[in-house]
Amino acid sequence: DAGVIQSPRHEVTEMGQEVTLRCKPISGHNSLFWYRQTMMRGLELLIYFNNNVPIDDSGMPEDRFSAKMPNASFSTLKIQPSEPRDSAVYFCASSFPGLAAYEQYFGPGTRLTVT
Amino acid sequence: TQLLEQSPQFLSIQEGENLTVYCNSSSVFSSLQWYRQEPGEGPVLLVTVVTGGEVKKLKRLTFQFGDARKDSSLHITAAQPGDTGLYLCAGARGSNSGYALNFGKGTSLLVTP
Numbered sequence: 001d002a003g004v005i006q007s008p009r010h011e012v013t014e015m016g017q018e019v020t021l022r023c024k025p026i027s028g029h030n031s032l033f034w035y036r037q038t039m040m041r042g043l044e045l046l047i048y049f050n051n052n053v054p055i056d057d058s059g060m061p062e063d064r065f066s067a068k069m070p071n072a073s074f075s076t077l078k079i080q081p082s083e084p085r086d087s088a089v090y091f092c093a094s095s096f097p098g099l100a101a102y103e104q105y106f107g108p109g110t111r112l113t114v115t
Numbered sequence: 116t117q118l119l120e121q122s123p124q125f126l127s128i129q130e131g132e133n134l135t136v137y138c139n140s141s142s143v144f145s146s147l148q149w150y151r152q153e154p155g156e157g158p159v160l161l162v163t164v165v166t167g168g169e170v171k172k173l174k175r176l177t178f179q180f181g182d183a184r185k186d187s188s189l190h191i192t193a194a195q196p197g198d199t200g201l202y203l204c205a206g207a208r209g210s211n212s213g214y215a216l217n218f219g220k221g222t223s224l225l226v227t228p
Contacts, residue, residue, distance in 0.1 A: 102214035106157030
């Protein structure tokens with residue numbers, strides 16, 4: 001079975017440009033999470049969805065960040081305009097209530113570099 | 116403020132040594148999970164502990180959940196180079212609409228031959 005799929009794996013862009021990160025969760029999983037990982041701050045939860053509905057977006061840094069989940073098999077995280085401080089690895093994870101204690105399965109991440 | 120504090124932050128040992136890493140919090144969690152992350156990859160779940168005082172073993176890895184469900188430890192016996200990675204603990208907060216995880220910053224382990 002395919003795991004969580006993220007694209008692109010690497011993204012290099014210039015400050016001010018729009019960046020869109022994509023995620024396909026594991027089929028049948030109804031919770032989806034977006035994280036950002038940096039050396040300084042570790043793994044931070046940005047937003048999570050349950051049944052395609054955003055539940056908690058308190059981790060979204062500011063209005064430049066937005067996330068959507070139009071259906072159960074696809075989600076996007078958009079940064080517009082991007083800034084150098086947004087450089088990080090962004091992970092998507094999915095989960096299913098039937099799993100013990102809501103264990104999460106992570107994608108391989110998107111490494112974003114904003115110059 | 117980090118809800119989960121992990122220690123040590125970095126650990127470099129030689130193959131065959133034993134080690135313990137810790138995950139501490141002032142909050143109570145319904146469950147606690149340990150993940151291992153290798154460079155260029157996402158975290159991979161190792162184990163979930165749910166009951167206070169619970170001990171789980173995974174080959175050479177022993178996980179313990181504190182009696183009060185606020186802390187946990189991971190002990191590795193006879194470490195091998197393949198154990199190298201970032202070890203993350205995560206606590207489940209829980210809600211009726213889904214469980215979000217609070218992650219610690221991790222312990223970066225290097226095992227040299």
